[in-house]
Amino acid sequence: MTWRKRIFDLFFASLLVIILGPVILWLICYILIRQGRPLFYVAERMKTPTQPFGLWKFRTMSVVDGDAGVSGGDKHLRITPLGASLRARRLDEFPQLWNILRGDLSFVGPRPPLREYVERFPDIYGQVLHSRPGVTGLATIMFHKHEDRLLARCKTAQETDDIYTRICIPRKARLDMLYQRNQSTCYDFGLVFQTIGNLFRGRSSATRADDG
DSSP, X not given: OOHHHHHHHHHHHHHHHHHHHHHHHHHHHXXXXXXXXXXXXEEEEESSSSOEEEEEEEXXXXXXXXXXXXXXXXXXXXXXHHHHHHHHTTGGGTTHHHXXXXXXXXXXXXXXXXXHHHHHOHHHHHHHTTXXXXXXXXXXXXXXXXXXXXXXXXXXXXXXXXXXXXXXXXXXXXXXXXXXXXXXXXXXXXXXXXXXXXXXXXXXXXXXXXXX
């Protein structure tokens, strides 16, 4: 990560913490009342091919033991009513401001992958993770809704894994590499504002895959 990108992240993350602080506190209270504990879901993701970190989100699914892999249609029934609303507006990702301040994430970059996929596809993620993972990015903007539709049709964990590894990973990796070749502060600004615009246009969208 360049020093310009890190300053960009620190400045805007700090600004958003100040601006959104009351909203985040309200969400914490509302989730606690409506849904109870645990408030947060902390998932292992990879910052580099060898360095994991804990990705913070507001919890949107019922808790089960041994949960693994990306979320497809096989996990749909575990999404809580409140969780569906949070996901549709990406409000569950507000706690990732903490990850940005810590340096785990950037605002813009490839979505941080699960360890199992990094280990299964070292050539792909060895290239993709040259960029610091981000909250949003070119692949998120261009492929996210299509990925949702693909995974939502999956009925089993095996089917979800097959679709994700055979279709989603290669297509997202190509977009992530395209971003990597063209990354600049101006490009990051554009992707952030495009993400915000998409959120306002798609507030009524259905639940999304929690692939990280």
